[in-house]
Amino acid sequence: MQNLRTPSRSASPKGDGAPVVTARRTLPCAPLAACSAADRGKPMNITQGARAGMLALGLCMLAACGGGGGGDDGGGTYAPPASGGGTPPTPEAYPDVPATDAEAxxxxxxxxFGPTATEIARVRQIGYKRWIDGQLAQTPTLILPHLQQLVANGVTTPTPQNRRNYWLWQTANAPxxxxxxxxxxxxEIxxxxxxxxxxxxxxxFRIADYQDTLSRGxxxxxxxxxEKVTVHPAMGYFLSHVGNRKADPRRNITPDENYGREVMQLFSIGLVKRNKDFSPVLDANGQTIPxxxxxxxxxxxxxxxxxxxxxQTDAQFxxxxxxxxxxxxxxxxxxxDQPKQIFDGIVVSEGNNCTASMTRTVQALADHSNTAPFISRQLIQRFVTSNPTPQYVERVAKVWDTSKGDLGQVIRAILLDTEAxxxxxxxxxxxxxxPLVKLATLWRAFNAQYVPNAMGEVRFAFxxxxxxxxxxxxxxxxxPSVFNFFEPDYxxxxxxxxxxMFAPEFQILTEATYLSMLNQHDSLxxxxxATPPTTTPNAPYLDLTKLTTMAEGNDHAxxxxxxxxxxxxxxxxxxNAQAMVGMLDRLGTAKETAANRAKSLVLLAxxxxxxxxxR
Structure with missing residues (x-):
């Protein structure tokens, strides 16, 4: 079995609390326009069709993508300035109703998980705030009931693929x-x-219920x-505090430290003390404070x-x-049942009442001054920007504090902030x-359609x-571990x-993984x-009708x-828009079909x- 109980990462030698990471080789930078211009002189191999031309351009764009996060390829040290560059943005009024489709x-x-034409129109009609209000009131989409229904329908043993594929399909369709x-x-936290x-x-079922626990909360x-995460058996197994016993030196039993460490390091207060803007608190010698x-x-x-x-009984513990x-x-x-002195000198002394001990400790974690900026910054990274300014983090952290960690109010603050x-x-x-957001965005943009099998399974075959x-x-x-697919401090x-600069998702992006992702997009x-499915297809059908119709009229722009x-x-x-139009023009001249031109454009995009x- 793969060892998921990864030892905790040590703090950076610089004392910023960021794990030490190994630098990857960066890719040379070249603009797409230059690639496509060079490609114009090459004859199109019609036997390979539009796909080959598209892939050639896509590979050329890899260089541009390598620096797409705005990284400093010119050398020197990057440190996000206090304002993120230039004059710090200040909260100011902006129209609640977006003026353009692009803003919506x-x-x-x-x-x-991606805009749709319908939702763009809705946001333009009701504005950002009312749209968020409507979303906060939505009933959660749950995974476990679907798996239980599969059993009722005759699926003997639902599999992890049933869970993963159903969840992914809901990211494209759920309201x-x-x-x-x-x-x-x-x-991911x-x-x-x-x-x-x-x-x-x-x-x-255990993983599905954990997923639903996060959705409900x-x-x-x-x-x-x-607290719900702490006592969930999925977490209990994953970080090995299920069956955790008090020390017994005679039997060489010592309490497992995995969850006790990670609930602090990853789930709440982090490695070093923080100000509300996430900057580290320094001691008299200018050093961070653990x-x-x-x-x-x-x-x-x-x-x-x-x-x-x-x-379980005590005998089955x-x-x-x-x-x-x-x-x-x-x-x-x-x-x-003995007193335990945890962080900040807090003493947990609740006798042998493990529920009371857990409740007291979770409350102390939630109340810690670090928790608001530590989690707020990660949520901003997941929704808006990898390098939020200190002012942005502090504004969201203040909403966290005043709302006592109300995540609905926190996400509202994140999305409505001036910087967003x-x-x-x-x-x-x-x-x-x-990567999963990219896939869901594709399906949502083009009204993907899928027909579950007779048992009701969403089980893709691509x-x-x-x-x-x-x-x-x-x-x-x-x-692959409790540190997620990528780390917030990468x-x-x-x-x-x-x-x-910080770019967490780039931790899983290399030359090899870029190509594997591109090949996966290509297969989809x-x-x-050519037509919507009437029986269960291998993959969701993309409605490219509008693009195909425009291609038939040579409306490449x-x-x-x-x-x-x-x-x-x-x-x-x-x-890049001109390069895309140029590609479509060349494919049209080569008599490539309208459907293939539409596919080429989407894949190249x-x-x-x-x-x-x-951005």
């Missing part, structure tokens, strides 16, 4: 888009993974959610003793149970799009559909090994069926404009720097 699409790019996006973000055991089929109290030490970790481990799977998804239960006989809504202020603004982590480096609840490498776009709105919220550069980076 940009908002939806941040708040959902509670903001909740699903928030739960997805939380799943409060991480569990279905890699947890070799018996994946048995644990599928996505707009509620973070303190409440942290939030805890090994003695605190040991004390925290003792706090989380006495918990095991629901329904800690016995394996892959099928349980009910909250873990407290067994006082196995809880350390006004045009990007500087080169460091924005974030790489996550390449890597069973485990998209193979091609996209990411799949639902399938991170930085782009700059010259001479110096770390540049190029193999798109119109095709690019349509893709620009849905995939780029109007942010496609003029040079997904390979561009502007699609790689959400």
């Amino acid at each position: 699409a940009r908002f939806l790019t941040q708040a959902t 509670d888009q903001l909740r699903m996006r928030m739960a997805f973000a939380l799943s 409060l991480v569990v993974s279905d890699r947890e055991t070799a018996d994946d089929d048995a644990t599928v 996505a707009f509620g109290s973070y303190r409440t959610l942290l 939030t805890y030490d090994e003695q605190v970790v040991s004390a925290m481990a003792r706090v989380f003793t006495g918990w095991t799977y629901a329904g 800690g016995r394996g149970d892959n099928t349980s998804y009910a909250p873990m239960e407290c067994h006082p006989a196995f809880h350390d 809504r006004l045009p990007p202020p500087n080169g460091s603004f924005g974030k790489p799009r996550e 390449s890597n559909a069973g485990d998209l982590a193979n091609s996209l480096q990411q799949d639902s609840q399938r991170a 930085r782009l490498p700059a010259a001479d090994g110096v770390q540049g 776009v190029w193999n798109n069926a 119109g095709m690019v404009a349509q893709v620009n709105l849905l995939l780029f919220h109007g942010a496609l550069s003029s040079a 997904m390979a561009t720097p502007e699609f790689a980076i959400q």
Whole structure:
């Protein structure tokens, strides 16, 4: 079994609390316009068709994508300035109702798994605030009931693919888009993974219920959610505090420290003390101040003793149970009943009542001054920008404090903040799009359609559909460790090994993974069926009718404009737009079909720097 209980990362030698990462080789930078200009003189191989021409251009754009996050390729040290560059933006009034489709699409790019024509029109009609109000009121889309229905329909054993594919399909179709996006973000902070055991089929309900726990709690109290996560058996198994016993030196038993450490380091207060703007608190010598030490970790481990799977007796305490998804239960006989001094000198002294000890500790974590900026900054990274200014973090953290960690109010503050809504202020603004978000955005943009099988299963049959982590480096609840697919403090490498700006998602992007992602997109776009499905297809059908109709009329500029709105919220550069029109013109001259021209455009759009980076 793969070891997921990864030892904690040490703090950076620079004392900034960021894990030490190894610099990757960066790619040479070349604009798409230059690539396409050079390509114009090459004859098109019609036997390979539009796909070959598109892939040639896409590969050329890899160089541009490598610097798409606005990294400093010119050398020197990058450190996000206090204002993120230039004059710090200040909260100011902006129209609640977007003036253009592009503004509405940009908002939806941040708040959902991708804009649709219908939602763009809705946001333009009711404005940002009312749209958020409507989303906060939406009923959660849940995964476990779907799997239970499959069993009722005759599916003997739902599999992890059933869960992953159903969740992914809901990201493209469910009405509670903001909740699903928030739960997805939380799943990358409060991480569990279905890699947890070799018996994946048995644990599928447990992982699904954990996913639903995050969905239900996505707009509620973070303190409440942290408690539910703490006693969930998926987390109990993943970070090994299920069956955790008080120390017994005679039997060489010592409480497991995994959860006690990670609930601090990753789920709440982080490694060093922070100001509200996430800047580190410094001591008299200019050094960062740790939030805890090994003695605190040991004390925290003792706090989380006495918990095991629901329904077990004392005699069964800690016995394996892959099928349980009910909250873990407290067994006082196995809880350390001595006082425990945790962080900030707080003493947890609740006797053998493991529920009271856990409740007291979770409350202390939620109340810690670090938690608001630590989690707020990560949520901003997941929705808006990898390098939020200190002012942005502080404004959101203040909403966290005044609302007592109400995640609904926090996400409202994130999305309505001036820095999110006004045009990007500087080169460091924005974030790489996550691989799963790219896929969902494609399906949402082109009204993807799918017919479940007779049993009601959403079980895709395209390449890597069973485990998209193979091609996209990411799949639902399938991170390789508790540190997620990528870390919030991963930085782009700059010259001479110096770390540049934060770009978490780039931690999983290399030359090899870029190509595997492009090939996965190719398999979904190029193999798109000619007509909507009437039976279960291998992959969702993309409705490219509008693009195909425009291609038939040689309206190549119109095709690019349509893709620009849905995939780029109007942010496609003029040079790249011209290059796309030029490609379509050449394919038209070569008598390529209208359908193939539409597919070529979509696939090339997904390979561009502007699609790689959400700004």
